[in-house]
Amino acid sequence: MITIKNLSKSYENITVLKDLNLEIRDREILGILGRNGSGKSTLIHLILNLIKKDSGKIEIDEKAFEEIKGCIGYVPQEISLYTNLSVKRNIEFFLRTYKTNISKKDVNLKNYNIINYFKIEKIMHYKITKLSGGQKGLINFICGIIHEPKILLLDEVSTGLDVETSNKITGYIRKLKEEQKTIIIISHNLNELEKICSRFILLENGKIKIGGNFEQLKDKVNYKKVIIIKTDYENILVKKLNSKKLEFFRQDKYFIIYSKEEINLEKGIKFFKNEKIKSLEVLDLNLEYIYLYLTNF
Amino acid sequence: MNLKNIFLISKRILLESFGNRKLSFFWTVFPIGVLLIFSSVYSNGDIGNGFTITFPGTLVGAAMFFSCMANCVSLISIERERKTLRRLLISKIKGGEYFIGIFLAYFILALVQCFFLIFITYLFGGRFLGNIFLGVFIILLSTISYVSIGFIIGILFAKKSEDATGPAIAIGVPLLILAGTFFDFSLLPDFLQKLNRANPIFHMLYSFRNVAINNFSFSDIKYSMIFLILFSIISLFVSNSIFKIYGRKI
Numbered sequence: 001m002i003t004i005k006n007l008s009k010s011y012e013n014i015t016v017l018k019d020l021n022l023e024i025r026d027r028e029i030l031g032i033l034g035r036n037g038s039g040k041s042t043l044i045h046l047i048l049n050l051i052k053k054d055s056g057k058i059e060i061d062e063k064a065f066e067e068i069k070g071c072i073g074y075v076p077q078e079i080s081l082y083t084n085l086s087v088k089r090n091i092e093f094f095l096r097t098y099k100t101n102i103s104k105k106d107v108n109l110k111n112y113n114i115i116n117y118f119k120i121e122k123i124m125h126y127k128i129t130k131l132s133g134g135q136k137g138l139i140n141f142i143c144g145i146i147h148e149p150k151i152l153l154l155d156e157v158s159t160g161l162d163v164e165t166s167n168k169i170t171g172y173i174r175k176l177k178e179e180q181k182t183i184i185i186i187s188h189n190l191n192e193l194e195k196i197c198s199r200f201i202l203l204e205n206g207k208i209k210i211g212g213n214f215e216q217l218k219d220k221v222n223y224k225k226v227i228i229i230k231t232d233y234e235n236i237l238v239k240k241l242n243s244k245k246l247e248f249f250r251q252d253k254y255f256i257i258y259s260k261e262e263i264n265l266e267k268g269i270k271f272f273k274n275e276k277i278k279s280l281e282v283l284d285l286n287l288e289y290i291y292l293y294l295t296n297f
Numbered sequence: 298m299n300l301k302n303i304f305l306i307s308k309r310i311l312l313e314s315f316g317n318r319k320l321s322f323f324w325t326v327f328p329i330g331v332l333l334i335f336s337s338v339y340s341n342g343d344i345g346n347g348f349t350i351t352f353p354g355t356l357v358g359a360a361m362f363f364s365c366m367a368n369c370v371s372l373i374s375i376e377r378e379r380k381t382l383r384r385l386l387i388s389k390i391k392g393g394e395y396f397i398g399i400f401l402a403y404f405i406l407a408l409v410q411c412f413f414l415i416f417i418t419y420l421f422g423g424r425f426l427g428n429i430f431l432g433v434f435i436i437l438l439s440t441i442s443y444v445s446i447g448f449i450i451g452i453l454f455a456k457k458s459e460d461a462t463g464p465a466i467a468i469g470v471p472l473l474i475l476a477g478t479f480f481d482f483s484l485l486p487d488f489l490q491k492l493n494r495a496n497p498i499f500h501m502l503y504s505f506r507n508v509a510i511n512n513f514s515f516s517d518i519k520y521s522m523i524f525l526i527l528f529s530i531i532s533l534f535v536s537n538s539i540f541k542i543y544g545r546k547i
Contacts, residue, residue, distance in 0.1 A: 048387050070389050080380040084313040096305050097388035127316075144384070 001025055002047065002151070002182070007056030008206075009042055016042045018206035020056070027180040029173075031187070031197035033291050038203040040186045041077070044153050047184070048074055060151065068151075070098050075144035077156040079136045083128040087120065087139050090128060091146055098147035114142055117172055134165035141169055145176075152176065152183045158192060170196065194287035202294055210294060217290050223247075223258040226289045227268055228281040230254050237275045249296045258285075258293060298397070302390050306398025310372065311405060324406075325413060328360035332414055335479070336421070348423025352414055353509040357439050357501045358478030360410045365403045365443035366450075367465045372399065373451025374461040392540055399448070404440045411436060427508035431515060435508060438525040439501040445532030446497075452536075452543045472498050500524045 002024040009017045016039040024030050032040045045051045047058055049065040060068050081090050092107055099106075109115045109124075118138060128136060141157055154173070158166040170192050176183060177196065187193050193200070194214060201211040210220060230253055231237050237255060241248050248257040263271075268282050283289070315321055332348070332355040340347030376382040385395060415425060425432065447465065454464035475489060476482065476498035482490065493499040500521040507513040515522060 048383075050383055050386060069387065072387060074384065074387055076380055076383060078380050080384055082309065082313055082381060083379070084316045085309070089309075089312060093305065093309050094384060094388070097302075097385060097390050100299055100302055100389045 001061060002184075003057070003059045003062075004047075005057045007043075007046060007058065008054045009039070009046060009051070010054055015206050017046070017203075020207060022201065022208065024182060024184060026182055028199060029177055029183045029185065029197045031185050031193040031200040032203060033190070033193070033200055034203035035295060039206055040203055041155055043203070044074075044155050044184065044186065048072065048153060070100075070147065071150045073098075073145040073147065073149035073152045075141050075152070075154045075157050077159060079128075079140045081128045081136065081140060081143060086125050086127055087131070088124045090139060091115075091143055094143040095146045098149070109146075112146060112148075114146060114148075114172070117175070118142065118168060133160060134162040137161040138165050138169070141172075150181060152181055154183065154185045154187075156186055156188065158187060158189050166192070190288040190291055191286070200287070202291070204295070214287065217287070217294075218285055221258075221285065221290050221293050223260055223285050223293070225259040225261070225263045226283045226285055227257040227259055227263065228254050228279075228283065229257065229272060229275070229277050230279040231272075231275050231277045233276050237272070237277075240272075240275060247293075247297060249292070251292070256289065256292060258289075298391070298393060302394040303398045303401060306390065306395055307402040307405065310399065310402035314368075314402070314406060324360075324364055324410070327363065328355055328410055328414055329417055331355050331359045332417060336423070345422025345424070348418040348421045349426070349510060352418045352423055352425070353506040354478050354502055356407075356411055356414050357436070357505045358473060358476065358498065360414065361407050361436070361439055361443055362469060362473050362478075362498070364406050364410060365440050366447040366469055367462065368406075369399065369403065369444045369447025370451040370455050370465040371461040373448060374455035374457060377455070378457055393537065396448075396537060396540060400441060400444050403444050404437060407436050407440050408433075425509050427510075427512045428514070431508050432505065435501065435505045435522075435525070438522075438529050439505070441529040442497045442501065442525065442532055445529070445536040448536040449532075449539055452539050472496050475499065476502050478502060494524075497525065497528045500528070 002022075004020060004022040004024075007017055007020040007022075008015070016037075020043070032043065034040050042051070046053050047060075049058075058065070060072070082093065085093070088109065091109060095107060095109075096102060115121075120138070120142070123131065123135060128139065131139065137157070137160065144154075145152055157169055161169070166189070173183065173185070173196050183196075185193060185197065197214075199211065199213050200217060202209045210217065212220065229237065234255075241255070241257060246257050246259070248255050250256070263282055265280070265282050268280050269277075272280060332351060335351040335355060336344065336347035338347075339350050418425070446469070450464045450468060451461070455461040475485070475493055476496050477485070477493075478498070482493060482499065485493070504513075504518040504521040504525065507518055
């Protein structure tokens, strides 16, 4: 279990985290949500002891970080690899840095599930510089968890990756979920997070604004459907939404409207027939719209 | 301190260095070019003697300065830019092991350069006239000094890889010139000669030249040797402390 008590961190005069309290239970998969600069990566870096905290306490299995080194895996947002070395050399190097007493026999990468899962034998001898962006992201991911750690911290692992690689990685994280690992994930891909995580926290102004599993977040938001509308008659639409006391916000040219009623497309078109809508979409409330609601209202 | 971890870091640096063929080529061509040019300048009709005289300065002054110091600044800035050190900081590798791993890698690189230069020197009739073990010991102390200076410059000034060469050249090259790498330091004015007593590169050159050319023993160059030993210990201590303070910011 990871226990965080009264954790504070500021950079010069900007407070990033303020008296943060959080418990991450064993085998839990926690998704950290929040705008850019909300302190998500700072929280991960503090757990990893990469930056100094101003105050507070972080314990992993009631131990200090130094005592549990090697049990933690970290996949950074950036491609953190030795570009002049081959894929094999990179993976072997990081494996040996985490498992320092590993025997030569145990370094044989063919025996590792992750290598077989991603089928990277063909690119094993390629230099990192010769790889595509997706392949680099994949190797970056593998290097962070090759030592099969108990706890994993994943910071935007899918950012900048192609759909195929991103799906492969999501698939593997699900596999890790089945293996009952403790995982902390930051991702802007909320659809991905919704599928993987067992609990979420939303960071805002250095504190946890809200936390819970998907159903709990849904209950807190207390809306059932989301209607997305585009129209040229925006003033008329805004008047109607205000008169009906519907909660909404604008995202580019679209209006995102939250509905407490079970509405379908047909009902939606009927309801907005006077607003000369250009497009209308009715969706179930998912994590993305819960997040947008929580950060906009 | 785990020797396996030290070797792991060294091996990684050496593999990257030798894996970069263009860089390896230039690091080989550069000292050989310097040696050929300076030996012809100082030959005075005796090519072999020209090589004997210029080999020590070429190795300790020119080759090792760039391969150990400038390379170390570059290594730190690249680790910083790639964020690879973050991964190492959360691994089981200790700061001291990382640090000694770097020294070991650059010491091996220095010995490889020495091998190339001495091969060329002997090929043209030049000789290394002193005690080889004392020579290797000076190379070791020089590596520690260069790498420590490179490490400190890298951590304090080279935040990006494009920042790496500027500080290394601005701080290192004046020391290199002052030390008399490219000319006899007795040509310098008195106050600069006195100032040179605090210049580690001067002591590296002075001791290595005198061992290689004049077969000086340890006691003949004891002041320079004591300076280098103390400088190595202090610079090791300082760079280790700086790494502890600023390492997390890399």
